[in-house]
Amino acid sequence: MTATTLLWTILFPAAAAIVLFLIPTKVKLIREVLAVLASVVSLYLGFALFSVKNLALNSDWLGLGINFDLRLYHFSAFILLALSGFLFLIVLYSTVKMKDHPRIREYYLYVFLAAAFSNGAVLANNFILLIFFWEALLITTYALVTLGLKPTSHRTAVKSLIIGGFCDFAMILGIGLLWISTGTLTMNQVHVEPSGLAAAAFILMMIGAIGKAGAMPFHTWIPDAALDAPVSFMAFMPASFEKLLGIYLLARISLDFFELKVQSTMSLVLMIIGAATIVLAVFMALIQKDFKKLLSFHAISQVGYMILGIGTAIPIGIAGGIFHMINHAMYKCGLFLSAGSVEHRTGTTELKKLGGLAREMPWTAAGFTVCALAISGVWPLNGFVSKEMVFHGALETGLPIFAIAAWVGAIFTFASFLKAGHSVFFGQRSTEVAKTKESPAPIVLPILILAVLCITFGVYNKLPLENFIQPILAGHVEASEHLDFTAHALDLFNPVAGISVLCLLIALGLHFYGWKRGDKKPYLASEPIHQLPGLKKLYDLSEARFFDLYEQGVKFLQWLSGILFRFIDRPIDFVYEKAVTAVGRTFTGLLQKAHNGQYANYLAWTIGGLLVVVWIILQLLR
Amino acid sequence: MVIQIILLCGLVIFSGLAILLRDLIKAALSLAVASLFLGLIFFRLGAPYAGVFEISVVAGLITVLFALTIALTKKEDEVQENRLVKVIFPLFFILFLVIDGLVMKSLLTKVPALPSAPEGGSFGLVLWKQRTFDLVAQVGVIFAGVLAVLALFRKTGKDEEKDE
């Protein structure tokens, strides 16, 4: 296996994308077969490369430190494998779910392109190359959201683009700063202490990473996309790919590029963001009335655990964060897919309309249950293991407040999944949806695979922890420290695990209290929390999009152009009018815009500009 | 020297008149007179060819073009210039005169210049041998001007429709 194989991981999906795009819309079977085959091939490539682990492709490119460098090592090989695995599942699922989509050609084009770009981003060993793939992913996300074909899809897509664009540009800025403080653009040569300029670089690059992962406050497009975008996109991008990439980069940032110290400011920043994301997003999730929207808020909330874990800068915390990333990708992907399965058969995802589907859709219900229990951190599933690791890490920093925040998150995560599961699959059979049956195999199979994986990674946690996670950390901890996270992973009888279990019980209690209060309607189970005096106002503000940076940004821009118009354009116009026409002429001209088409106005700008430039140059020369 | 300053003053005065006179024809004529003065200044500065060009082309040809345009666009209700503009012109003019004078005075000894050797040869040699490329560019400019006039005075399909 030579270094050029690395190139194939990028070129092959890209080529597949183009081939799939060229197949006419009508020819369904060939496209589906080809798509599945292509994803199988990339899965094979993923396994093959994972077995190799160390490869590097260096080629001179543009000079000035900008080279085409790809590097495969244990971390990137692991992410690569995970990405190709999810690609396979999503494609398999899409063969049925997206079958009759009118723009199916574009769908596969974007999905495979996104896979190609993601592989590139993971393998890139040069920052410029990383930016390239990172930015390109933005566009595929945009395009995939528009495929939702809802009236508001475009708006949401633009929103994702603007927010993502902001984060990416922050990252570019950060990379630039890192570049001038280290003098190299090759990623594995960078390792600095985050202080001074490098601290700014750290913050900016971190924004890029967590923005991709969808942490607060860069999350606002995800819940919108939950309704506006195809559900397979939700499982594909926000649930798995973007999490993997974002957290991968965050881990690289805090392990490789910068030296993150325990209890340093940067570590605190990360932990605060993580904790805030956990708590705030889970509260938002709790009151959602739509299945997909609820899931999307959890996709945000869970990012908080990963950021918190990595932010602790303690080996077990970091390992927990990374482990949580892969676990989350699995069960959140599974959850979105099961939501899609429900939508496929019933045509709706509103909790109010659903209920008691477990009997008709047993496989989906089983998959959902496993994934939901995993995300809630129920023993002995994978979520339990990784969450425990994060709790331990948070406690070891000596700042228990973060652990408490994480536990609060755990309570409400479980409560809201009890609500969701209770409303959709269990409880009374709803009368609003017609009788239905289980979804076809290509839909159910990915869900079940993911559910099985959730169990495997939980019960046999030695497997992933020793094969995937420990090598990543191997170079980054003191030689004396033990790297064995598996010994007590499923140990229920220590204080930390005890508190976690207590949290789950509280959640159970809360749910049944709410359920009783809400006339035994499961979808109203979270109302008591919703109606709490202080929280109610926050919820209302949030519903009114008060916290939405994008909406506020649009308002600010409108306001800014108004101000510019009133206080800069107007005075110029005023002077002009005064100078040209007699005092007392009509004020109509005053109401015209600055570019009022008047030649003299334009000339006045030109001459004024000249005078200003002369003045500035003379001042600067002094 | 005195003659030169008188000529320069005449140039400025007639230029001022050209923008202040109400009647456009008179304005164009006073522009021509200003050109005449400029041509004379050129003569006295030792640039006779430029002077001839200034007088024949600018004072002559361009004035004719202006007169033609004015005749073609003659109408009863001419554009009224604002009276105030003309009234306050002297004010601004004097203000600028003072500023200009002060700036030039302050620059008097400050601007360095390389010592220049007197140039040899004749005007023709300079034009043809040193500035040959300018002649190519002149050809281009003339082309551009002629073609522009052709393009702007061509008959368009729309015009014909309107005439009918």
Add this chain to the structure above:
Amino acid sequence: MVFSFIVIPLLVAAFLPLIGKLSKKLIPDVLTNAALAYLVINAVMLVKPLLARGTILRNINWFGEQVNLTVALDSFSLFMLFTISLVSLCITIFSVDYLEHYGHKAIFYALLLVMIAGMNGLVLIPDLFSIYLFLEVAAVASYALVAFGLGYDELEASFKYLMLSVVASAFALLSITIIFGMTGSLSFQAVAQGLQDLQARYVVGVCVAFFIMGFGLKAALVPFHAWLPDAHPSAPAPISAMLSGLLIKVSGVYALFRIVYSVVGLTPVLTQVLLALGTISMVVAALLALGQKDLKRMLAYSSISQVGYIVVGLALGTPLGLLGGLFHLFNHAVAKGLLFLNSGSVQHITGTRNLEELGGLDKKVPLTAGTNLVGALSIAGVPPLAGFWSKLIIIMALIQAKEFAYALVAILASILTLWYYLLIQRKAFFGPLNEKFKQVKEAPFWMSAACVILALIVILVGVFFTPFVKTWISPAADVLARGIQHVLTWGI
């Protein structure tokens, strides 16, 4: 070989009106396109000898007499010549079909060729006064071309354009005169040497300010930009493409930076002033573009904004900045040419350019929609298209030069850019189809062909940008970088 860039367009332009009487369409079409195709080939052929030998200086003997027809061809000039020939070839291909309803093709092509000759001359000449002259050649032709439709808008826009740029070029000439007075010469080398000996920082500073105004108006830097959003949308589409794609860059950006780099020298002061102007242009124009309803007017404002990027890149003077600036110049020339041509197609197809009326055209005219998407995404800076690289390089260069504030503004402006290009794409091409346009058909062959060629260039340059940058742009940037070292510093 080198002179043909000026002589051939002029000759063809001289013959066209005469031949135009014989054949109204075919001969002018063929002749113009052939001439420009020859120039493109010529430019490509010159790369190798130029890279091998460095600057080519050519003198010509006229009937045995020694006359001074000096052109200086260095990599920067050649890069500009290549850009000019390539884009204008595509524009004339487009004009073959587009000009049908304007009539008088011969005069149109003749004016276009005079403008190209003017730009080529401007690029080749190492003499201050000749720069002004060729600037006027191109400008006079462009006034007539803007007004070519003879409609109300065209005349108004052309008049304002003329009156503003006459004032600006008068100031530029005044500045040339003052420099001539101080150094006694006009050729770049002699003037640069003279200024170095003089150490007249304040006067040179004022002269440079005049240059910034004179050429800045041609390049449409804010606040000298006001003519552009009128003139570019009013002109016929190929001319809009020509003006936005080439003229503002050649007679504005090229002239300004040629003088700055080869004559007066880039100093930190100048860098600061130009960075400020460029950044203001970027932001103000981007904000203005967001509010437009007219497709072409939006594109015109976008040109101002993108010229801001080019100026910022070139003003930095670092190797990376020069590389980015020049690359962006090329990318913008190609992509904006493409977008204006597409706007012409849209107008040709639907009869309107109002974004509110358009919509859903991608189903009816997939070729136009697709090529437009390519151009829009390239300027908006979306990978893997060419515009992404140049913008990224400029931003990285800003950061490298520790101009963090400007870098931030550049980044925010690029988000705005992305926004309004998506707005164009969505309002014009995506979404529901307007009932009015049920019957529309794809644009005629040559129009589509030109757009497809330009779109392919955008994609190819983006994907294979390394060889492109290495052959065309790096040598040009090197020329400028050497200029910095050679020329004096007139102020700290």
Add this chain to the structure above:
Amino acid sequence: MSNLWFLYLFFSALLIFIGLYCLLTMRNLIRLFIAVEIISKGVSLAIVATGAVKNSVLLAQSLAITYIVVEVSLVATALALIINIYKKNKSLDVRILSKLKG
């Protein structure tokens, strides 16, 4: 001799000022173009005077003549434009030329 240069530049600045004042304040298109002519007179005065003062009057002379040719070209184009505008508008008021804005 150098002092004389500033005398001429002084007058040339005056001419440019007159032209700019007119351009900024007046309304008649033809008058505006007369103002442009005045500006260009100022510039050509500066060119020739510079040449005369700096001992290179022959060069300056050739520049001035070239400049006059450019001027004629510009005048022809501009006046053709003005006549066309008059045909469309039936007015020479520059204020009417403000349809394109925003």
